[in-house]
Amino acid sequence: MKFTLATIIAAASAVSAVPVAETNPLALTMMSIRSASPIHFGSVTASGQKFYIGLERPSSYCPTPPVSPKDCPSGNYTSIGWSTYGPYMNVMVPGGQQLYIAPDHSLSYTQAHSASMPAGSITEGFILGPKQENTLRSISHTSGGFLACPAKANEGPWKVFVGTVADADAPSGSAADCLGFSNNGVEFTSERFGAWQY
Numbered sequence: 153m154k155f156t157l158a159t160i161i162a163a164a165s166a167v168s169a170v171p172v173a174e175t176n177p178l179a180l181t182m183m184s185i186r187s188a189s190p191i192h193f194g195s196v197t198a199s200g201q202k203f204y205i206g207l208e209r210p211s212s213y214c215p216t217p218p219v220s221p222k223d224c225p226s227g228n229y230t231s232i233g234w235s236t237y238g239p240y241m242n243v244m245v246p247g248g249q250q251l252y253i254a255p256d257h258s259l260s261y262t263q264a265h266s267a268s269m270p271a272g273s274i275t276e277g278f279i280l281g282p283k284q285e286n287t288l289r290s291i292s293h294t295s296g297g298f299l300a301c302p303a304k305a306n307e308g309p310w311k312v313f314v315g316t317v318a319d320a321d322a323p324s325g326s327a328a329d330c331l332g333f334s335n336n337g338v339e340f341t342s343e344r345f346g347a348w349q350y
């Protein structure tokens with residue numbers, strides 16, 4: 153095949169016709185906002201299939217070998233992707249890791265290589281708001297607002313729940329210790345993936 157300027161221009165315009173969302177899916181980190189509180193401007197961080205505010209870094213893992221270390225994401229950030237079906241963990245591991253709300257209302261994600269989640273888990277109902285002037289996008293859920301529940305009264309890390317929390321499920325033993333917060337998506341562009349797996 154002979155490449156002429158016309159075929160190159162045709163190929164280039166075919167590429168640019170592909171929706172941006174498919175070649176470069178929206179990736180976000182999550183930031184908590186609750187003014188005058190310990191969780192103001194907190195990072196929502198994945199650890200052990202749950203999410204916390206106040207952790208230094210997520211639990212993340214990249215298997216080397218077989219993966220070459222240079223192909224591993226840093227794993228320093230907790231990133232989610234967002235498709236028309238809702239949020240998912242922004243990971244490389246085959247099969248991915250799904251985001252859901254467990255029956256105790258804790259925000260959760262599936263283990264790598266497993267789609268298993270407890271009966272009664274909720275995978276739908278997450279809503280991503282439009283990009284605001286301050287670049288944030290509100291993340292909400294039809295079952296109610298986000299809550300952060302401390303390990304001990306006023307002492308983090310703060311475990312993330314959605315909707316309501318029972319005393320028995322609050323890490324401190326009292327749901328009265330939890331703080332409501334607004335959850336905000338911050339575009340994550342420094343790396344393609346947040347981790348190989350969380």
Ligand SMILES: *[C@@H]1O[C@H](CO)[C@@H](O)[C@H](O)[C@H]1NC(C)=O
Binds near residue numbers: 226228
């Ligand atoms: C990830 O964290 C490690 C340890 O703190 C640091 O050395 C490295 O530069 C970080 N990488 C990125 C891409 O943030």
